[in-house]
Amino acid sequence: xxxxxxxDPVAPPTPIGIDLGTTHSLVAHMVDGRPECVLDxxxxxLLPSVVHYLEHGGVMVGTEAKGKAALHPRETLVSAKRFxxxxxxxxxxxxxxxxxxxxxxxxxxxxxxxxxRGRAVTPVEVSAEILRVLRTNAEAKLRxxxxxxxxxxxxFDEAQRQATKDAAKLAGLEVLRLLNEPTAAALAYGLDKxxxxxxxxxxxxxGGTFDVTILSLxxxxxxxxxxxxxxxxxxxxxxxxxxxxxxGHMGVDPATASPELVRAALDAARVAKHELTDRPTTVxxxxxxxLSFERSIRRTEFEDLVRPVVERTTPAVKRALRDAGLRPExxxxxxxxxxxxxxxxxxxxxxxxxxxxxxxxxxPDQVVAFGAAIQADLLAGDGAKDDALIxxxxxxxxxxxxxxxxxxxxxxxxxxxxAGRAQQFTTYADGQTGFELHVVQxxxxxxxxxxxxAKFVLRGIPPLPAGAAKLEVTFxxxxxxxxxxxxxxxxxxIEQRIEVTPxxxxxxxxxxxxxxxxxxxxxxxxxxxxxxxxxxxAERVIAATEAALRVDGDLLDEDERAELDGAMRALxxxxxxxxxxxxxLRTEGLDRATQPxxxxxxxxxxxxxxxxxAVAEIEDTVKDRxxxxxxxxxxxxxxxxxKETR
Amino acid sequence: MTDPFExxxxxxxxxxxxxxLEQRHRDxxxxxxxxxxxxxxxxxxxxxxxxxxAVNEAFRALRDPLTRAEALLTLHGLSVGDADRPAPALxxxxxxxxxxxxxxxxxxxKVAALLDQVRAxxxxxxxxxxSAFDADDAPDAAALGRARDALVRLKYFRRFEDEADAALDx
Numbered sequence: 001x002x003x004x005x006x007x008d009p010v011a012p013p014t015p016i017g018i019d020l021g022t023t024h025s026l027v028a029h030m031v032d033g034r035p036e037c038v039l040d041x042x043x044x045x046l047l048p049s050v051v052h053y054l055e056h057g058g059v060m061v062g063t064e065a066k067g068k069a070a071l072h073p074r075e076t077l078v079s080a081k082r083f084x085x086x087x088x089x090x091x092x093x094x095x096x097x098x099x100x101x102x103x104x105x106x107x108x109x110x111x112x113x114x115x116x117r118g119r120a121v122t123p124v125e126v127s128a129e130i131l132r133v134l135r136t137n138a139e140a141k142l143r144x145x146x147x148x149x150x151x152x153x154x155x156f157d158e159a160q161r162q163a164t165k166d167a168a169k170l171a172g173l174e175v176l177r178l179l180n181e182p183t184a185a186a187l188a189y190g191l192d193k194x195x196x197x198x199x200x201x202x203x204x205x206x207g208g209t210f211d212v213t214i215l216s217l218x219x220x221x222x223x224x225x226x227x228x229x230x231x232x233x234x235x236x237x238x239x240x241x242x243x244x245x246x247x248g249h250m251g252v253d254p255a256t257a258s259p260e261l262v263r264a265a266l267d268a269a270r271v272a273k274h275e276l277t278d279r280p281t282t283v284x285x286x287x288x289x290x291l292s293f294e295r296s297i298r299r300t301e302f303e304d305l306v307r308p309v310v311e312r313t314t315p316a317v318k319r320a321l322r323d324a325g326l327r328p329e330x331x332x333x334x335x336x337x338x339x340x341x342x343x344x345x346x347x348x349x350x351x352x353x354x355x356x357x358x359x360x361x362x363x364p365d366q367v368v369a370f371g372a373a374i375q376a377d378l379l380a381g382d383g384a385k386d387d388a389l390i391x392x393x394x395x396x397x398x399x400x401x402x403x404x405x406x407x408x409x410x411x412x413x414x415x416x417x418x419a420g421r422a423q424q425f426t427t428y429a430d431g432q433t434g435f436e437l438h439v440v441q442x443x444x445x446x447x448x449x450x451x452x453x454a455k456f457v458l459r460g461i462p463p464l465p466a467g468a469a470k471l472e473v474t475f476x477x478x479x480x481x482x483x484x485x486x487x488x489x490x491x492x493x494i495e496q497r498i499e500v501t502p503x504x505x506x507x508x509x510x511x512x513x514x515x516x517x518x519x520x521x522x523x524x525x526x527x528x529x530x531x532x533x534x535x536x537x538a539e540r541v542i543a544a545t546e547a548a549l550r551v552d553g554d555l556l557d558e559d560e561r562a563e564l565d566g567a568m569r570a571l572x573x574x575x576x577x578x579x580x581x582x583x584x585l586r587t588e589g590l591d592r593a594t595q596p597x598x599x600x601x602x603x604x605x606x607x608x609x610x611x612x613x614a615v616a617e618i619e620d621t622v623k624d625r626x627x628x629x630x631x632x633x634x635x636x637x638x639x640x641x642x643k644e645t646r
Numbered sequence: 647m648t649d650p651f652e653x654x655x656x657x658x659x660x661x662x663x664x665x666x667l668e669q670r671h672r673d674x675x676x677x678x679x680x681x682x683x684x685x686x687x688x689x690x691x692x693x694x695x696x697x698x699x700a701v702n703e704a705f706r707a708l709r710d711p712l713t714r715a716e717a718l719l720t721l722h723g724l725s726v727g728d729a730d731r732p733a734p735a736l737x738x739x740x741x742x743x744x745x746x747x748x749x750x751x752x753x754x755x756k757v758a759a760l761l762d763q764v765r766a767x768x769x770x771x772x773x774x775x776x777s778a779f780d781a782d783d784a785p786d787a788a789a790l791g792r793a794r795d796a797l798v799r800l801k802y803f804r805r806f807e808d809e810a811d812a813a814l815d816x
Contacts, residue, residue: 147684176684221672322811379684389676415706418680420699478695479680541687591689598690602678602697609677610655610670 013146017372022207028373035370073098073263085159098259131171147176154180155229182213184371206338226323235340242269264288401438401447431463650704660779
């Protein structure tokens with residue numbers, strides 16, 4: 001059976017789920033309704049997220065690259081994810097590490113750049129190399145790979161999400177969705193255990209990022225209640241503290257140590273950390289050139305060393321619980337995700353925070369990739385009504401800088417996405433002809449203390465007395481968590497729309513240029529590739545239209561039906577003629593022609609959704625929930641007090 | 647503004663069943679969420695996105711009693727701006743609370759106790775809102791006035807709750 005699927009020439013491409021991790025990355029897909037990881041050439045599902053740049057161009061990725069790190073610490077990039085979406089002068093670049101950084105040249109975007117073999121490499125390009133290998137591995141197993149769901153830490157900001165999308169684009173992947181890692185883990189757990197209802201906390205401590213997410217599961221809908229974390233906290237930080245301790249014992253100042261020694265100390269720290277998971281004591285051994293150091297260390301000593309890292313997870317957990325309006329004991333299960341949750345001190349800490357033994361029966365290294373594969377499969381499917389659905393939130397408040405440098409929140413953190421809200425502002429000076437808008441992300445009161453996402457100016461407003469102009473600013477966040485801001489002056493109708501390209505990161509032009517530079521997209525390829533993409537799009541629209549007509553054809557009258565049939569016929573003609581430009585135009589034409597049908601179908605679906613369950617009936621089911629007494633109690637409490645309703 | 651009650655198919659009342667509201671939101675999300683339209687033509691995708699955003703926004707407005715009250719007042723043709731003048735007694739009370747918060751800042755227990763105290767005040771205002779909006783089929787001008795006063799007070803208490811809540815972070 002499996003063989004037939006693999007060699008079936010007309011089999012649809014398989015959607016894949018990718019966990020692009022700090023330490024290692026995985027790719028998974030669904031087999032007979034269950035997620036499965038693609039194995040690397042050395043039969044491991046984990047591809048080390050390490051890229052080594054070779055002397056005469058070309059790269060090495062994974063285990064092989066990891067082997068090069070000791071001798072070539074500057075040419076071998078480890079944990080590049082920690083630098084994604086970061087500015088060139090980000091504090092992350094000054095922490096213990098072997099790299100050399102390049103400052104952006106004139107006209108270059110403000111992104112971290114590693115100096116490698118005389119050229120500057122961005123974290124986006126490094127991640128793209130990792131994604132390319134994952135894609136190739138998946139293709140070797142599945143032949144044709146469809147769209148991909150790529151996971152990101154829930155606490156990733158706008159710039160980091162955009163950087164991840166850019167990396168996927170460079171690697172030639174179609175991104176179906178960016179999915180938050182803890183949500184992916186919950187999806188894998190929820191479906192695996194066949195649970196239908198409950199409140200869960202996901203504690204996700206990886207190599208470089210920490211997330212905590214509280215979510216509830218109800219009839220297959222995973223609704224995120226709150227999320228929090230730290231996008232720069234993880235096992236790496238334990239390794240650093242441990243390595244600095246070792247260097248200190250060697251009488252070496254970490255700030256002036258050679259890259260080789262730093263790399264050796266970090267690697268030795270990681271090995272010893274892993275050993276201390278199962279053993280009460282081990283030996284840490286650092287060797288670099290002439291220097292060597294060995295010392296036995298007890299787990300309790302190690303735990304004292306890394307306690308600050310473990311403790312840093314506490315405020316985010318407490319905040320997430322408060323935001324969800326829950327006490328720790330109201331959580332039905334705590335899911336552990338990420339390799340760093342193997343550290344016994346971390347498990348103990350989680351147990352203390354939630355007052356219960358955490359769950360870890362799905363491999364914490366693979367669970368995120370499993371969730372991504374499940375979501376990819378759901379997205380590539382026909383959207384059946386009883387499929388699982390994820391309702392996620394934005395992790396950080398989005399707002400605008402207003403008078404006095406105050407950040408006004410337009411979409412507060414934990415707002416369910418997709419989300420959109422409009423707010424009105426006015427001028428404060430007579431005759432003002434432009435508005436400067438400064439979009440910020442974060443929880444602090446002052447705009448300057450938050451992450452600056454973008455600045456743009458709405459111009460050409462006729463001079464009016466102060467307070468007379470009316471500016472409407474609309475924030476819109478899509479299901480990937482990506483923000484678009486639109487500003488409109490209501491008196492004149494002057495409008496400006498920007499996809500928020502974060503101030504830190506690559507511009508759209510940068511990405512296009514890198515795409516053109518990469519050998520996979522040589523000029524001659526480009527035309528063929530474009531034609532293929534356009535035909536795929538066209539066929540997709542035709543297939544969707546036909547499917548819609550089969551189910552809801554009765555919603556159109558004869559003329560409308562004839563118009564649609566005509567548009568489809570016209571499109572098929574140009575597909576047959578392989579005329580790329582016309583295919584594109586007529587696809588748009590067909591898309592427009594289907595609008596009335598789409599609108600009526602949606603109305604019908606909404607009416608069915610509302611009719612399917614009268615409100616009185618819902619109330620009855622809610623009051624009668626014997627299988628979950630404690631959730632029922634918490635609902636009863638809300639009804640009475642409405643206390644946690646923000 | 648679009649009527650969030652109408653959009654979610656719920657009666658235009660202040661008192662509502664949280665669980666029923668959430669159920670309705672889930673049912674509509676199942677129908678309209680962008681995940682259900684990944685394979686759909688671009689036009690349909692945009693349309694579904696617009697509607698999903700509107701449903702989420704209506705859900706947000708109705709879930710919180712404060713924004714629910716704001717929505718009801720707007721639907722009754724009353725504007726609720728920040729310019730609403732609070733009664734001097736309220737200002738005094740909030741000033742006293744703020745002083746107490748400043749003194750309690752270093753002690754999480756004291757902050758939590760203050761929070762509980764103010765939450766009880768908020769709940770009382772929510773009850774006042776319920777009786778103002780829902781006592782009759784359609785609230786008259788006097789009832790709407792009472793609702794507006796209760797809302798102004800609720801806003802002050804909420805702002806204090808946010809501050810106290812933030813103080814718990816440190």
